[in-house]
């Protein structure tokens with residue numbers, strides 16, 4: 001089979017080639033490590049990260065907000081490489097401050113490379129881990145793992161696909177393996193003449209920029225969302241109407257939609273005065289950051305550089321921004337209106353885009369629609385992350401955010417509320433739009449899971 005025969009070309013459980021490790025620039029929120037190390041809220045709000053921007057104004061804002069930066073905006077990197085369009089020798093003051101902080105660096109010198117490599121905490125950890133992986137007896141297991149992975153990938157379109165087992169079988173490289181496979185399955189690699197090396201390099205970067213310490217918002221969640229997105233894209237209503245370009249953007253949005261998530265919610269970032277909250281004016285703070293990270297990694301990998309896709313970044317952004325759960329009612333109301341009026345036309349690009357946004361939302365919060373064996377694991381993970389945020393808030397004398405107090409909230413209570421008020425309304429409309437056996441199955445799982453969470457005999461800790 002073509003798909004499987006291509007996988008061993010770049011074995012995922014062997015050290016990554018040097019050109020992949022030789023990463024440029026970085027984006028890291030840095031909050032996750034701070035949280036798990038337990039600094040004060042003031043320290044938290046002073047944690048630094050970086051995103052890439054296009055204009056000098058944004059660079060000034062960036063530097064002012066961050067003070068010392070942990071990462072280099074992409075346009076600054078370009079200037080250091082001498083590709084800037086300003087007069088030769090022109091160095092804006094903000095860049096001077098930045099370069100001073102980096103220390104004396106000669107372009108191309110080893111010093112610069114090591115700076116670059118150190119810029120992202122997440123990538124540093126990951127690449128060290130990959131470099132240090134011992135060769136030898138471990139590779140005896142490769143055959144076993146590869147066979148298991150191939151068998152699992154044959155069933156990647158199944159709604160009961162066990163993403164947890166898949167991640168173990170791929171040695172924690174589930175995101176790279178699964179998404180690479182899906183690009184091949186959908187024919188995107190061939191159709192868009194994507195360079196497999198660049199594709200893999202992009203996916204390795206994406207995987208590395210998720211915070212594996214987060215119980216929920218990590219690369220496994222992104223992989224799960226991507227697998228769900230694939231299942232939805234195969235539904236007749238979408239498969240027969242979406243363009244290949246739509247599918248490409250949908251897959252990229254799914255895999256990047258929570259990039260560099262710090263494991264705390266927007267409310268926490270706003271209350272601690274985090275620089276990203278200021279940068280994005282307290283509105284869709286995390287989603288805006290995920291989007292900018294995605295654009296930065298796309299640019300860095302050069303994966304789509306050869307494609308004349310208009311408004312690529314904006315379209316990707318509007319899919320990622322649609323995952324802002326606080327905006328759910330707005331999207332749902334528009335979708336519902338179209339369904340009520342029966343005027344949703346997949347020939348209309350704006351309607352198609354709304355459907356893609358709703359698809360992205362469904363993929364993002366579909367975990368309660370999975371079979372209990374999988375769904376309950378996501379419930380435990382998301383609650384663990386909420387409660388961890390609550391613990392940090394308590395530790396620093398802050399008011400505990402809703403759903404984050406392990407003493408007064410419970411997993412069962414949170415799940416029941418989330419299913420009733422958020423997931424079910426969305427999936428009921430989705431089922432009106434795409435009335436397939438998968439949609440009915442998802443609603444059936446949702447009901448079963450709700451019944452289990454609300455059955456006091458199974459969850460005695462549920463608050464009255």
Ligand SMILES: Nc1ncnc2c1ncn2[C@@H]1O[C@@H]2COP(=O)(O)O[C@H]2[C@H]1O
Pocket residue numbers: 258286323324325364365367368378379382414415418
């Ligand atoms: N099983 C779940 N239980 C409760 N909340 C959830 C669950 N799954 C997803 N969420 C929430 O839905 C949100 C969707 O956007 P985020 O990924 O930012 O954060 C997610 C969680 O806050």
